[in-house]
Amino acid sequence: MNILTKLSFGFLGVVFFSAVFAPLVAPYSYETQDTLNTLAIPSFSHLMGTDRLGRDLFSRIIYGARVSLFIGVLTTLLALLIGTIYGSISGYVGGRTDNLMMRIVDIVFALPDMLMIILITVMMGQGVIGIFVALTLVSWVTIARLVRGEVLRLREQAYVEAARALGANSLRIVVREILPNILDLMVVTLTFRIPVAILAESTLSFIGLGIAPPFSSWGTLANEGWKAIKFYPHLILFPSLAIFLTILSFNFLGDWCRDYLDPRKKSLI
Amino acid sequence: MLKYFFKRLLHGIPVLFVVATLTFIIMRLVPGGPFDQEKKLPPEILANIEAKYHLDQSVGVQYLFYLKQLVHGDMGPSYKYIGRDVTDIILDTFPVSITLGLLAMLIVVGIGVPVGVWSAYRQNSIVDQVFMFFATLGISIPSFVLGTILVWVMSNKLQWLPPALWEGPRYMILPAIALGAPFTGYVARLIRSTVLEVLASDYIRTARAKGLTETTILLKHTLKNSIFPVISVLGPLTAGLVTGSFVIEFIFSIPGMGSFFITAVTNRDYPLIMGVTLVYAVLIVVANIFVDMIYMWLDPRVRL
Numbered sequence: 001m002n003i004l005t006k007l008s009f010g011f012l013g014v015v016f017f018s019a020v021f022a023p024l025v026a027p028y029s030y031e032t033q034d035t036l037n038t039l040a041i042p043s044f045s046h047l048m049g050t051d052r053l054g055r056d057l058f059s060r061i062i063y064g065a066r067v068s069l070f071i072g073v074l075t076t077l078l079a080l081l082i083g084t085i086y087g088s089i090s091g092y093v094g095g096r097t098d099n100l101m102m103r104i105v106d107i108v109f110a111l112p113d114m115l116m117i118i119l120i121t122v123m124m125g126q127g128v129i130g131i132f133v134a135l136t137l138v139s140w141v142t143i144a145r146l147v148r149g150e151v152l153r154l155r156e157q158a159y160v161e162a163a164r165a166l167g168a169n170s171l172r173i174v175v176r177e178i179l180p181n182i183l184d185l186m187v188v189t190l191t192f193r194i195p196v197a198i199l200a201e202s203t204l205s206f207i208g209l210g211i212a213p214p215f216s217s218w219g220t221l222a223n224e225g226w227k228a229i230k231f232y233p234h235l236i237l238f239p240s241l242a243i244f245l246t247i248l249s250f251n252f253l254g255d256w257c258r259d260y261l262d263p264r265k266k267s268l269i
Numbered sequence: 270m271l272k273y274f275f276k277r278l279l280h281g282i283p284v285l286f287v288v289a290t291l292t293f294i295i296m297r298l299v300p301g302g303p304f305d306q307e308k309k310l311p312p313e314i315l316a317n318i319e320a321k322y323h324l325d326q327s328v329g330v331q332y333l334f335y336l337k338q339l340v341h342g343d344m345g346p347s348y349k350y351i352g353r354d355v356t357d358i359i360l361d362t363f364p365v366s367i368t369l370g371l372l373a374m375l376i377v378v379g380i381g382v383p384v385g386v387w388s389a390y391r392q393n394s395i396v397d398q399v400f401m402f403f404a405t406l407g408i409s410i411p412s413f414v415l416g417t418i419l420v421w422v423m424s425n426k427l428q429w430l431p432p433a434l435w436e437g438p439r440y441m442i443l444p445a446i447a448l449g450a451p452f453t454g455y456v457a458r459l460i461r462s463t464v465l466e467v468l469a470s471d472y473i474r475t476a477r478a479k480g481l482t483e484t485t486i487l488l489k490h491t492l493k494n495s496i497f498p499v500i501s502v503l504g505p506l507t508a509g510l511v512t513g514s515f516v517i518e519f520i521f522s523i524p525g526m527g528s529f530f531i532t533a534v535t536n537r538d539y540p541l542i543m544g545v546t547l548v549y550a551v552l553i554v555v556a557n558i559f560v561d562m563i564y565m566w567l568d569p570r571v572r573l
Contacts, residue, residue: 110284110557111291112549114512115530119292119542122534123299199411206413207519207531226417226520233421240414248409255405 005256008249015246019065026059030216039232048238051224057235060221061242067128067217068243072198075135076190082136083143084186088174090144091151102148105141113138117200118209126212131204135197143189150182184261191254195247202243218243273565274558281554288550289339289543293332296542303348303537322348335543344547345540349533355544358529363548365435366525369448369517370510372441376449377456377506382499384453385460390487392465400457407454412513416447416520433522440521448517452506456499463495500564507556512549 018025027047028034034046034054042049048057090101117134124130154160155178163177204210205219206226213220218239225236304310304318319325323334338345344355384404388397423443424432431440467473468491476486515527522528526545533541 107284107287110281110550110553111288112508112512112546112553114515115546115549116291116295118530118534119295119299119546123295125300195409202411203413203516206411207516209531209534222413222417229417229421230425236417240411240417244410244414247411248406251405251409 008252011249018062026062028056028059030063049234064218071201072194075197076193078136079140082140087144087147091148108141188258195250277558292546344544348538349536355540362526372445373449377452381453381456385457389461389464404454404457419443435523444521463498467495504557504560508553
């Protein structure tokens with residue numbers, strides 16, 4: 001484990017801790033207005049300065065972490081669950097069912113995904129739930145394809161045949177024999193997909209089509225900062241830094257995970 | 270080859286049909302309509318407008334009407350840009366977006382491939398570590414963050430390059446970098462791993478044993494065999510560049526399809542939303558066909 005991995009672990013630990021215990025960690029609430037100190041630059045009383053309404057940016061970033069991480073982690077987990085079930089069925093059953101199921105995946109793949117995410121999010125009212133549903137709907141296909149490929153490869157293995165000879169039913173074979181063998185792959189996929197989801201959410205919120213007030217994610221904060229970039233660059237600096245460092249940490253962690261779980265493929269992508 | 274191209278294009282039609290239908294359904298489920306305003310229009314005028322755009326009919330009828338129009342190559346009038354057809358708007362904005370996308374692609378391939386190959390060749394050296402560190406930075410930095418930094422440094426502080434608009438080559442540099450950087454990092458990492466794999470193979474050892482120069486080994490024997498994974502991701506990559514450009518267009522106020530899509534969604538300009546989504550979908554379908562054709566052309570073993 002190199003120094004970058006350790007730093008990433010540490011950073012993500014701090015971010016997750018602050019997100020979960022936001023009311024305890026944040027010096028102010030996310031809506032307290034310090035009206036004498038609007039648009040203040042960073043100082044001891046406001047570590048990252050304040051926004052147009054005098055709200056403490058540091059506290060707002062900590063609360064924003066809740067939304068950003070919640071969406072990143074939960075959509076990925078749900079997409080993983082759906083993709084795994086779908087991919088296992090398709091790969092294990094094979095034949096016509098497989099053909100049909102993969103045809104559907106192909107179509108979802110051909111959708112211009114960011115546009116679909118925007119439309120679905122706006123349709124569901126630009127809340128946490130909307131973006132959650134939108135991201136899940138377009139991201140499960142990647143995992144379904146991956147899992148299907150692996151299941152297809154593994155179902156011809158001798159130990160699967162042995163299980164079948166012992167009279168195990170399909171469900172048991174998939175769950176007990178095949179899936180444990182692709183667990184590594186799934187862990188690696190998870191660490192690499194979480195930052196993708198965080199990125200998508202923050203991008204949408206940045207252009208104003210993601211999370212709408214009163215909720216705020218890091219992307220929403222960056223959007224507010226963007227409007228004032230000329231004179232108050234700190235307002236966009238800190239939210240951007242939060243997004244960037246979090247995604248970076250996940251990527252370093254993913255690299256490490258992949259090398260650790262599969263030494264044979266060391267330092268492959 | 271040409272036959273294959275048209276055959277694949279034919280296969281793309283059902284996909285486009287699904288895209289059109291899905292977009293239509295989702296669009297109509299979005300709360301709010303195109304003619305909702307702060308100040309309510311008098312009901313008679315609203316009724317007139319709705320009749321003009323067939324919005325007074327049932328959604329099913331509207332859908333069939335749209336499809337009929339579409340088959341005739343007409344995407345209908347825009348609701349917000351009065352007097353302009355969606356086809357017009359797309360013809361104006363498409364070249365802008367595609368130029369931006371191609372420039373970014375140039376950066377991705379032009380920088381990503383050499384960096385990845387060199388990193389693999391000098392595996393674990395300082396150069397490799399620095400390159401890969403930057404590649405990981407690249408894939409981690411959201412394009413809107415990079416775009417903001419570029420605008421702040423290059424335009425606000427140094428005043429070297431314009432911060433917005435699209436009026437000549439100077440205006441294209443910053444957006445193209447901001448759009449291409451994440452994908453450049455991705456391609457560099459990908460090609461590094463495949464080159465490493467190839468370098469460890471028997472035929473490279475043979476080539477070395479024959480006494481070929483390192484340049485020949487690297488360019489002719491290695492690169493040629495490790496380029497395939499990169500080509501196979503070029504399809505999704507193009508899609509990513511094309512649909513990812515709307516953020517960049519937003520930041521740099523570029524009059525491309527992406528900016529128009531964002532305003533169209535905000536305005537509930539149904540025909541424009543449909544038009545842009547369909548054009549993007551066609552682009553993705555065509556890009557994938559081209560990628561497969563390049564694959565076939567480079568690798569004679571692949572026959573379809």
